[in-house]
Amino acid sequence: MIRRLLPALVLLTACGTPSTASTTDPKALLETWRDAMLRQASVRVDVESREEEPAPARTTWTGVLHTATTGFLGTTLDSDITVRSESRFGPHGYHVVKFDRGTETYVEHDRVRLPAGKKYVKFDFGQQVMWMWTLESEISIGTRDVHPSSLFGDLDGDTLRLVEASDGRYVLTSGQAVESNPSTASGVTLTVWVDDENRVTRAEQVSHDSFGRPHWKTTALSEWGTAPPVARPSPDQVAALTEATWSER
Numbered sequence: 712m713i714r715r716l717l718p719a720l721v722l723l724t725a726c727g728t729p730s731t732a733s734t735t736d737p738k739a740l741l742e743t744w745r746d747a748m749l750r751q752a753s754v755r756v757d758v759e760s761r762e763e764e765p766a767p768a769r770t771t772w773t774g775v776l777h778t779a780t781t782g783f784l785g786t787t788l789d790s791d792i793t794v795r796s797e798s799r800f801g802p803h804g805y806h807v808v809k810f811d812r813g814t815e816t817y818v819e820h821d822r823v824r825l826p827a828g829k830k831y832v833k834f835d836f837g838q839q840v841m842w843m844w845t846l847e848s849e850i851s852i853g854t855r856d857v858h859p860s861s862l863f864g865d866l867d868g869d870t871l872r873l874v875e876a877s878d879g880r881y882v883l884t885s886g887q888a889v890e891s892n893p894s895t896a897s898g899v900t901l902t903v904w905v906d907d908e909n910r911v912t913r914a915e916q917v918s919h920d921s922f923g924r925p926h927w928k929t930t931a932l933s934e935w936g937t938a939p940p941v942a943r944p945s946p947d948q949v950a951a952l953t954e955a956t957w958s959e960r
Contacts, residue, residue, distance in 0.1 A: 735876075736873075756775070758773075759772075762924065767799075775939065775941060776858065777938070786812065787812065787813075788811065809941075818850070832955040833951060842957035865892055882903075894919075894920045913931050915930075
């Protein structure tokens with residue numbers, strides 16, 4: 712059975728931090744990097760995913776995450792993420808600001824129509840508004856790859872290999888990944904750069920689907936532990952859910 716290295720939150724226990732990993736053990740390396748990142752209170756993210764076949768497509772994610780450093784490490788507390796995509800279906804994008812584990816959410820979306828002068832709609836999770844729940848699902852799925860714990864999610868643990876390591880730069884490969892990401896069906900190469908504290912600063916992934924078509928994903932991570940606080944939208948820019956309407960394409 713194929714075993715995927717799934718993104719995971721880490722529960723802080725009395726066992727403490729794993730010891731420094733040997734550079735010849737790829738699984739230990741991933742655990743060391745993941746643990747170092749999840750113990751940071753904040754990070755700035757800049758992610759790009761693109762492909763040229765069967766049709767050109769590109770998506771970017773930019774913003775800031777503030778995460779838990781006790782209990783379940785890495786749980787997103789506050790976040791400010793902008794997503795933009797271009798494909799044969801046209802441009803698409805949204806900006807989402809979340810506080811307190813998403814219980815307070817503000818969204819700017821290209822299919823949500825707002826009153827003049829308003830920029831965001833504030834979600835009201837007590838309302839049975841179908842389009843809000845559809846949009847919440849889209850956002851949850853569309854932003855999950857932003858979290859640093861997702862960096863290694865496309866690597867197959869059974870075929871994982873470390874093929875190069877030098878001066879904070881590591882090249883890892885794995886074979887066919889799980890069916891949930893068909894763009895990795897023909898294998899993955901992941902190049903990772905880490906700082907002196909084992910925090911990933913850049914990752915470049917190249918994978919191929921079952922037809923041999925390449926897919927690229929680049930992640931830049933900066934301001935570890937020093938990213939600015941997430942700012943609430945100005946109240947005069949926020950519309951209530953009842954003031955917003957959903958626009959079909």
